[in-house]
Amino acid sequence: MKNGPAEILSNERIAEDTYEMILRTGIAREVRCGQFVQVQVPGYFLRRPISVHRVLDENTLSLIYKVVGDGTRTLSQTAAEDFLDLFGPLGNGFPVLDEDIVLIGGGVGVPPLVETAAQYRRLGRQVTAVLGFNNSSAAFGEEEFRSLGCDVIVATMDGSLGYKGTVIDAIQAAGLVPATVLACGPVPMLRAVAENYRGYISLEARMACGIGACMGCVVKTPDGGSLRVCKDGPVFRTGEVQL
Numbered sequence: 714m715k716n717g718p719a720e721i722l723s724n725e726r727i728a729e730d731t732y733e734m735i736l737r738t739g740i741a742r743e744v745r746c747g748q749f750v751q752v753q754v755p756g757y758f759l760r761r762p763i764s765v766h767r768v769l770d771e772n773t774l775s776l777i778y779k780v781v782g783d784g785t786r787t788l789s790q791t792a793a794e795d796f797l798d799l800f801g802p803l804g805n806g807f808p809v810l811d812e813d814i815v816l817i818g819g820g821v822g823v824p825p826l827v828e829t830a831a832q833y834r835r836l837g838r839q840v841t842a843v844l845g846f847n848n849s850s851a852a853f854g855e856e857e858f859r860s861l862g863c864d865v866i867v868a869t870m871d872g873s874l875g876y877k878g879t880v881i882d883a884i885q886a887a888g889l890v891p892a893t894v895l896a897c898g899p900v901p902m903l904r905a906v907a908e909n910y911r912g913y914i915s916l917e918a919r920m921a922c923g924i925g926a927c928m929g930c931v932v933k934t935p936d937g938g939s940l941r942v943c944k945d946g947p948v949f950r951t952g953e954v955q956l
């Protein structure tokens with residue numbers, strides 16, 4: 714785990730309100746797929762957690778983020794040669810299992826699945842990526858998964874790209890029967906994934922410390938216990954936490 718300045722190499726819009734930022738940082742060499750970094754956005758006290766999208770080399774990684782509020786808007790206004798303070802990598806990422814895998818991503822839950830796909834493909838595993846978006850303007854990532862050698866299914870709620878409906882509808886329509894899924898996206902999507910399949914889900918929560926100290930990101934387990942998204946997660950087994 715490291716903390717320090719990272720140089721922005723690029724920060725480009727890739728879809729509606731969605732940006733890809735490439736950063737030079739030694740954190741890259743420690744990242745496991747599904748982990749995140751805490752980004753110190755200039756002018757804000759609390760850091761913003763963002764998943765690592767790709768490890769490009771041992772000193773370079775990329776993030777994909779959506780502008781949803783003031784912090785991410787400020788982030789979108791930074792530019793190449795600016796520096797950001799990064800802390801990470803943090804959390805427990807996705808397991809790299811010795812089996813073929815189905816990845817399910819919704820919106821800005823898609824980015825951590827790209828590095829995950831790259832790791833499974835490196836092991837020669839077959840990867841099917843099922844990507845869900847509200848509409849075609851919000852969609853990204855399809856070509857990147859294809860370039861890694863994955864099968865890709867895209868679903869949009871309005872039918873403007875790919876299958877019309879949810880990721881679950883698209884999986885069923887394609888006749889896929891996944892043995893294990895790895896999923897990241899909004900809670901309603903994760904709830905549907907956990908009701909239908911076994912595997913691992915990556916959760917989002919409001920965070921403060923990011924290292925398990927403040928209990929600001931606690932989620933409940935089915936037996937009434939609690940787990941911290943930042944330290945015990947963000948990746949949990951399906952059924953391990955209440956959604």
Ligand SMILES: Cc1cc2nc3c(=O)[nH]c(=O)nc-3n(C[C@H](O)[C@H](O)[C@H](O)COP(=O)(O)OP(=O)(O)OC[C@H]3O[C@@H](n4cnc5c(N)ncnc54)[C@H](O)[C@@H]3O)c2cc1C
Nearest residue numbers: 761762763764777778779781782783784785821917918919
């Ligand atoms: C482990 C983890 C990984 C994440 N990875 C990504 C990623 O790869 N790409 C990405 O775009 N976003 C990611 N997020 C969500 C991201 O951290 C928030 O969108 C961001 O912090 C919002 O900051 P803001 O100042 O722009 O918004 P704010 O003004 O703070 O909030 C705007 C809206 O976003 C909601 N929000 C704020 N923070 C979070 C949060 N942590 N989780 C869920 N909703 C939130 C608020 O409830 C509010 O509705 C991740 C979150 C976690 C916990």
Ligand code: FES
Nearest residue numbers: 921923925928943
């Ligand atoms: S953010 Fe502090 S314990 Fe998770």
